[in-house]
Amino acid sequence: MMTAPSRRLLVRNTSQVVTCEGRRPFDLGVVEHGSVLIEDGKVAWVGPERRLRSGLGDVVELDAGGGCVLPGFVDAHTHLAFVGDRAAEHQARLRGDRYQTGGIMNTVSATRAATTEALVSETEARAWSALASGTTTLEAKSGYGLDTATEVRLLEVIATVAERTPLRIYPTFLGAHLLPDADYLDLLVEEMLPACAPLAEGCDAFCDLGALTVAEARKALEAGKAHGLVPRLHAEELAHTGGALLAAELSCASADHLVHATEDDARALAFAGVVAVLLPATSFCLRSAYAPARRFLDRGATIALATDCNPGTSYTTSMPFVIAVACSELRLSAEEAVRAATAGGAAALQRPELGRLTVGSAGDLVVLAGETYADLAYHPGMDRVAAVVVDGEIVKGPGAADRPSGETT
């Protein structure tokens, strides 16, 4: 019997390879002038290029052009699936209006009315745009349906986009985005979860002022757990309402936003091993306070950076932008920000094989136009991603297959 030949990609001519080897929040495990060999989608070898053995045989080469190579970004918090935009709401807010969670219902109405074709098309465009800026894994929440049929449809759309693009997608059920009426939470537990759980890996709730109380969020997440879903929680974004301690109590994979988290919250999250997912692009867009990132680091919590891509409060798919804002506003070093955007995101999604370039890790990586990982914060707002590889296949850059260009509407 013949075995199929290995698919092999060799990335060479780098200035440095960031492996994220190590446990500390600033460990990048940099290999100077490194090379990465990916075999059948997994990292088979990484080390200084001069130590590369000769006679590798049949292998596709990706010349990094002297740039820095780092793991593909893991964007651990997005609301990718919706139609339409709320540019007018953003514009009004910039003139001085306040953000009200009610804006979500505008997107819910548009999404319910949209054809599945339109939903797939707009969501897929955002997926390509994320890929073009170096995101190789992305968490995508439902939550703009808020009825059983549309929530199911959103999770199906997410699955379709995961099939149609090289992006790795982690689907999360966020039926508990808001409670549109008094009976909704019962409906969620009794009807929506049984229908949605088979299509999702995570279960999330928006625990905040104007959204769910701690008791309501606990009910939603416990029901999700009973269906085998991993709990995650929107916590302490608009006000301090107790979500962080709930996330610790329920051993959530992550607590997200955390703008108003206290020292006690940080200690509890660190102790419970809950990853603090920080979303500085949202604070940037809302002109609100930024999460106390250094508080989480000081208490020993793992942090992740994510885009929060959504039409109301952070309509960006760019992890390089998030890294730049994190360095500026969360006072992270370039090392901490890069680690949080890769290995940190992977920790939030409980996927230790992602966000790293060590032997056995997924063959997902980014080649920068610059020589150092510091380049991302050093050139804010510029496209510095020269190439992107997912699962050992080049999806952007020299040698990439012809695919739709990244674009959103």
Added chain:
Amino acid sequence: MMTAPSRRLLVRNTSQVVTCEGRRPFDLGVVEHGSVLIEDGKVAWVGPERRLRSGLGDVVELDAGGGCVLPGFVDAHTHLAFVGDRAAEHQARLRGDRYQTGGIMNTVSATRAATTEALVSETEARAWSALASGTTTLEAKSGYGLDTATEVRLLEVIATVAERTPLRIYPTFLGAHLLPDADYLDLLVEEMLPACAPLAEGCDAFCDLGALTVAEARKALEAGKAHGLVPRLHAEELAHTGGALLAAELSCASADHLVHATEDDARALAFAGVVAVLLPATSFCLRSAYAPARRFLDRGATIALATDCNPGTSYTTSMPFVIAVACSELRLSAEEAVRAATAGGAAALQRPELGRLTVGSAGDLVVLAGETYADLAYHPGMDRVAAVVVDGEIVKGPGAADRPSGETT
């Protein structure tokens, strides 16, 4: 005798055309579903597409794809000409070090040692990158030479790049970037200015703590004025040292940075008609305070937004990024930010024919992927510039001539 046929470009199928007609800092003069006709590099007609007369004859069409059209960005403050980078300095600062103006001397050394070919090549790459993000006019300062020969060479490099790219470039002599020794200011007046003035339009000085005093800056700018150069001034960036009042006293075209400007400064600039050029990307990169933008607007001063592109404190060529930061951190509305990045920049450069799309204005424009000018702040960090036109020629987008892609090192 035959006259040459007109070069004509018709931009149609827009959602809106931003003309910047009007005098108030938030006037955008939006024409819904507008169309722009450019003839021999100048706007010949602008109005609702349905009123476009038929039988235009021989004309190149640019289909805006339903996107928003606005004047090309006028980036009124850059240090575009240099070689090398200072990513390591930025990286160290993000770990907690303080910015010291001494860092400039690293770039001076590298620039002095560089071949003219290397200088042109790196500067030209940045010019293309600026064009790709929608900048059609850009002010470029010398200032990394600090000796006569290199300052002349930098202004020649700027002229070469202006010839080799479609970018409109306004050259400024910034010999007074620092005073490397006690005799330098005399050298600048007696030797550098006579050699450099024929190559420049503006004359600038870095008046700040650790750079020039008010008296030194006055001497440099008065000498520049005697050579016919338009005075401009770096003022009140790192500390309040009196630069803003000096700019008002000398009727500078602009006072730039202004992070520490007071109410009195704002009043004086407004009264003297000095444009306040705000550089929020620099505050973003330095994690420093932001300029009091609303103070200038409240006092009736004209504001402009610019990148400050330089290797030490703001290595970005992206005006869309600057607009997004201005909305977030300077608390500008989308209208104010777009106006400041177009007509405001043109005012700072005293070029009223730029930064507008009214009859007789320069045929420089940007087509966005989105339907509204608010799109730039709404999608921070994403490339939303679908097409760029300079002087009636398409330089990015469908129908663009084949040219090097935007890239920096």
